[in-house]
Amino acid sequence: MQRVVIGLSGGVDSSVAAYLLKEQGYEVIGLFMKNWHDDTVTISNECPWLDDSNDAMLVAEKLGIPFQTVDLSEQYKERIVDYMFNEYEKGRTPNPDVLCNREIKFDVFMKIALELGADFVATGHYCRKGILEKDGKETYQLLAGVDGNKDQSYFLCQLSQEQLAKSLFPIGELTKPEVREIATELDLVTADKKDSQGLCFIGKVKLPDFLQQQLKPKEGVIVEIPKEQEIYTTIDQKFNSKEEELEYLSRKINYKVDLGKIVGKHQGAHYFTKGQRKGLGVGGTIEPLFVIDTDVHENVIYTGQGKEHPGLYKRALFVSNEELHWVREDLALKDNETMMVLARIRYRQNLEKATLYKVESGLYVEFENMQSAITEGQFVAWYHKDELLGSGVIS
Secondary structure (H helix, E strand, C coil): CEEEEEECCCCCCHHHHHHHHHHCEEEEEEEEECCCCHHEEEECCCCCHHHHHHHHHCCCCCCCCCCCCCCCCCHHHHHHHHHHHHHHHHHCCCCHHHHHHHHHHHHHHHHHHHCCCCEECCCCCCCCEEEHHHHEEEEEEEEEECCCCCHHHHHHCCHHHHHHEEEECCCCCCCCHHHHHHHHCCCCCCCCCCCCCCCCCCCCCCCHHHCCCCCCCCCCEEEEECCCCCHHHHCCCCCCCCCHHHHHHHHCCCCCCCHHHHEEECCCCHHHHHHHHHCCCCCCCCCEEEEEECCCCCEEEEEEECCCCCEEEEEEEEHHHHHEEECCCCCCCCCEEEEEEEEECCCCCECCCCCEECCCCEEEEEEEEEEECCCCCEEEEECCCCEEEEEECCC
């Protein structure tokens, strides 16, 4: 009998995943990951991880599977939290969920599971795994979940062939309502539990409060850049090569305070991200203000009125070689090769038509339509139909 270790998070998805594995004849062990000790940054006095760990234990008891808690808070701090602070300090906006999957669940946690003699590690993600026979060896596919509303393949966009080989996603063929229905029939304590919000496994944490622990508040100015500003006038440019054109389309506009007017003050540019609307505290504009850029060195936030502001839109982005990842290594592009794909720059965004261009220093992604708030530090993921082929950090 093959042994599967499942990450029981205390939510409905992993609870039902554990049940399905048992039904499929696996020997199932439930492990709860404790990733955080510091209670000073949670919003209220609730201790979410304790509640979650209790729920996970009750589910394991009900399903009749062994259960234990593993403390990964040291690795979590080192690999996720420190990385996040570092990225915010650089003025980039990291995605902790993608990192948590790559670094914690499918690395640290997976190693622990394999030491327990597991053949596979399972999670409650809405995605599927495919297997292709190619030249006598198996190639693993990361496929979107059947439930279009819940597909979580994007969060797993950094997984490798080695990690996929040992992974199972039992609920990938189900929709969320079906999962809840199974949990209700089984009378599981998690059946009606709301989906968790907040940082991966930390629970209910307000990001600015969390960041303020390490990144000290520092007053700076908020500048509004008018839509009519000359920097946005596009002249028909002549480019000597496609690469030159892509470099231009993905460029970062160099904003200066004198290009607009000062409309308010803020407590630290590193607390804000491109496309953000809430938290600026500036009133009296005809349309709401959106963050179009942040300068963490000069501590300035640049904003523009309305979600159609030209400062929010770009057609292309760049991923450097160091931050480029192919789930399907066999399909990785060589220099000067191109590929037509569907891509997204954030979870839940509809897939958009795009073309990949591999150059010596990395990879350009050029979208058919303009994209709003392409944000440095976030992940772009590209697909063919419902298969996620690769991803990278937007530079």
